[in-house]
Amino acid sequence: MFAAVLLSLCSVPQDLVLRGATVHTGTGTAWSGPLVVAGGRVAAPGTEPSAAAVVVELPQAFVVPGLQDAHGHLLGLGAQLEQVDLVGCRSYEALVEKVAAAAAKLPKGQWVLGRGWDQNRWPDPAMPHHAELSAAVPDHPVWLWRVDGHAGLANLRALRLAGVVATSEAPPGGEILFGDDGEPTGVLVDAAMSSVPVPEPNNEQIRSRLLAAQEHCLRLGLTCVHDAGVTEPVLEELRLLHKNRQWHLRVHVLLADHERERIRRGPWHSKDGLLVARAVKTYADGALGSRGAALLEEYSDRPGWRGNGNRPVAKGPLRELAQLCVESGMQLCVHAIGDGGNRAVLDVFAELQVDGGLAARRFRIEHAQVVAKPDFARFLALGVLPSMQPTHLTSDMPWALARLGPERVLGAYAFRTFLELGAVVPFGSDFPVESADPRHGLFAAVTTRPQAGGPAAGLRPDQQLTRAQALRGFTAHAAFASFAEADLGTIEAGKRADFTVFDRDLLVCSDDEILQAVVLLTVVDGRVVYDGRRR
Secondary structure, rough: OOOOOOOOOOOOOOOOEEEEEEEEOOOOOOOOOEEEEOOOEEEOOOOOOOOOOEEEEEOOEEEEOOOOEEEEEEHHHHHHHOOOOOOOOOOHHHHHHHHHHHHHOOOOOEEEEEEEHHHOOOOOOOOOOHHHHHHHOOOOOOEEEEOOOOEEEOOHHHHHHHHHOOOOOOOOOOEEEEEOOOOEEEEEHHHHHHHOOOOOHHHHHOOOOOOOHHHHHHHHOEEEEEEEEEEEHHHHHHHHHHHHHOOOOOOEEOOOOHHHHHHHHHEOOOOOEEEEEEEEEEOOOOOOHHHOOOOOOOOOOOOOOHHHHHHHHHOOHHHHHHHHHHHOOOEEEEEEEOOOHHHHHHHHOOOOOOOOOOOHHHHHEEEOEEOOOOHHHHHHOOEEEEEEEEEHHHHHOOHHHHHHHHHHHHHHHHHHHHHHHHHOEEEEEOOOOOOOOHHHHHHHHHHHOOOOOOOHHHHHHHHHHHHHHHHOOHHHHHHHHHOOOOOOOOOOOOOEOEEEEEOOOOOOOHHHHHOOOOOOEEEEEEEEEEEHHHO
């Protein structure tokens, strides 16, 4: 039903008038009168709309520049929507029950895939062992991604297909967990996960997952996603959907780092600018929750372990890729979570040969989750953008202090620290690791506390942002991070008409009301691509 409404609304561009709403321009300047769109762009205040313009009455509504997610994974989100959802499982037993129920509906031998488990939320926070899962689901290979996507749990059948046995050795940058008996527990971390022969989706499945992710994002009020780690086949399917007028979500594509030939060809964009490929995504370390993040000193809750398979970040390959991006006119975005990973990336960036300086290239560190005190200023000095996810703070809250200790945690989740130094800090969610709902990110940024329960003060109350600052992360700063600030990120005459419309003023409502706000309209290039008033 939604797809049919979406296509009918988007097939023909129309001028638009939004009347009666409070408009948050993001510029510090108030907007007077109705919001008029002509030719897909914002008209100056006081402009008379065309006779053919569609007038939308929005009393008491609140319009913001189109919300962006500066770090998400569209194909992963689409896959999660069709796989076993393990988010919220409060015990390993609950996980096994849920997976077994899903397996019972499938033919024997078919893969059972799921995502979202987090052992830190279970009564026993130790990493799971496959024994109970293998006993409950013996006739299907099972592979279950941890919530962060940097670890997974395989049952015995999947382990055998992967060839993982007691004598197996993890590849560089990965880890195989073994039990007291010397046998693999089924948990594989980072690079070791690649041994699991999960079937690759075909073109039809890719398209289906992309469309499902698009619908989900538009319903949440997102107008643009920075899609991290896109392969050439997925980009081609995006192009096909766009050509067939089935694609309406703006996408800043971060190509997968192995697509070297595509990277060498340099930036590309669709004629209407809806799809842009001018960035590259790569990795420097793993995730904090699975202890794969590279730390300068050992984990506080695992003596002798510094993450990333206990190996230093491979600077040589990163340096080669970074220089290729410089020469090809591509933006490099590097996943780095630990303070060791962040420092290694900054060291590589500092060595690059860049005409005109690195700042103009807007290289990014994705997550910048734990940063050593001396390295904050280096981001500014090099012109490197810390691309952050506020919900990582609230999700990691129950265990981050145990991983990092009381001193090191003061350099973690430090988006306000970066802002006060003068950095541009684009915000995202890292969906499907976290919810794609931008309301969750806004709430996390302004409260630094969990949505329900938990300590009232949160983990880093000193990092709380104002409402305007939090919105800026999902709008103007995200636009800058994709070289789109001339067209997106604020509501100004001449800019593209990307808006998100809520039923209440997010600048003055209570904290809890942020989570209750309803998306009334999502508008991209002046086209209404989601109408929540029909609910």
